[in-house]
Amino acid sequence: xxxxxxxxxxxxxxxxxxxxxxxxxxxxxxxxxxxxxxxxxxxxxxxxxxxxxxxxxxxxxxxxxxxxxxxxxxxxxxxxxxxxxxxxxxxxxxxxxxxxxxxxxxxxxxxx
Amino acid sequence: xxxxxxxxxxxxxxxxxxxxxxxxxxxxxxxxxxxxxxxxxxxxxxxxxxxxxxxxxxxxxxxxxxxxxxxxxxxxxxxxxxxxxxxxxxxxxxxxxxxxxxxxxxxxxxxx
Numbered sequence: 001x002x003x004x005x006x007x008x009x010x011x012x013x014x015x016x017x018x019x020x021x022x023x024x025x026x027x028x029x030x031x032x033x034x035x036x037x038x039x040x041x042x043x044x045x046x047x048x049x050x051x052x053x054x055x056x057x058x059x060x061x062x063x064x065x066x067x068x069x070x071x072x073x074x075x076x077x078x079x080x081x082x083x084x085x086x087x088x089x090x091x092x093x094x095x096x097x098x099x100x101x102x103x104x105x106x107x108x109x110x111x112x
Numbered sequence: 113x114x115x116x117x118x119x120x121x122x123x124x125x126x127x128x129x130x131x132x133x134x135x136x137x138x139x140x141x142x143x144x145x146x147x148x149x150x151x152x153x154x155x156x157x158x159x160x161x162x163x164x165x166x167x168x169x170x171x172x173x174x175x176x177x178x179x180x181x182x183x184x185x186x187x188x189x190x191x192x193x194x195x196x197x198x199x200x201x202x203x204x205x206x207x208x209x210x211x212x213x214x215x216x217x218x219x220x221x222x223x224x
Contacts, residue, residue, distance in 0.1 A: 041149075043204075097209065098209030099171070
């Protein structure tokens with residue numbers, strides 16, 4: 001079962017920052033927070049990940065609270081091509097299966 | 113360009129006709145995995161492979177086979193497809209089982 005809670009959907013105006021929240025109150029000390037997105041029915045695309053420090057790359061920024069119970073993915077200047085389902089993942093499942101546990105994600109609609 | 117490729121991208125077949133979906137990665141990744149995605153059920157892991165000749169079942173392995181004879185390839189075999197295997201299939205790879213995973217573009221399968 002997914003160990004994260006995300007809003008079902010969000011809207012964002014084109015050119016504005018999109019802030020996508022994620023709650024992961026049961027995260028354990030060695031679990032990373034990963035963000036992936038899926039555009040239409042394409043393969044999920046890795047965005048960013050972090051353990052406890054804030055992270056930034058060319059796609060996004062990840063802000064993790066000090067207690068690590070929640071995080072926010074920030075797309076600084078959203079474009080229409082950022083319309084997608086965004087998944088916050090904190091678990092690979094039990095054992096060493098490498099299985100990513102995808103929840104329902106947040107459908108982000110970027111509007112002109 | 114680093115990528116995971118899948119073939120075919122779309123396939124319509126009939127019940128009982130054996131088929132193979134190929135997956136190849138050019139990143140020298142050790143870990144590879146197959147998922148299926150169905151509406152309302154999210155992505156579920158079918159099989160995974162830690163390295164050449166090392167494969168194991170995921171959550172929904174029934175009706176599927178895999179092989180890993182070479183590091184770059186991880187084909188998914190449906191010996192006798194049935195309509196309940198109609199789905200969107202994704203192959204993924206990563207350096208190790210708990211590293212960032214890179215997904216292929218997907219194969220949409222319809223079994224009549």
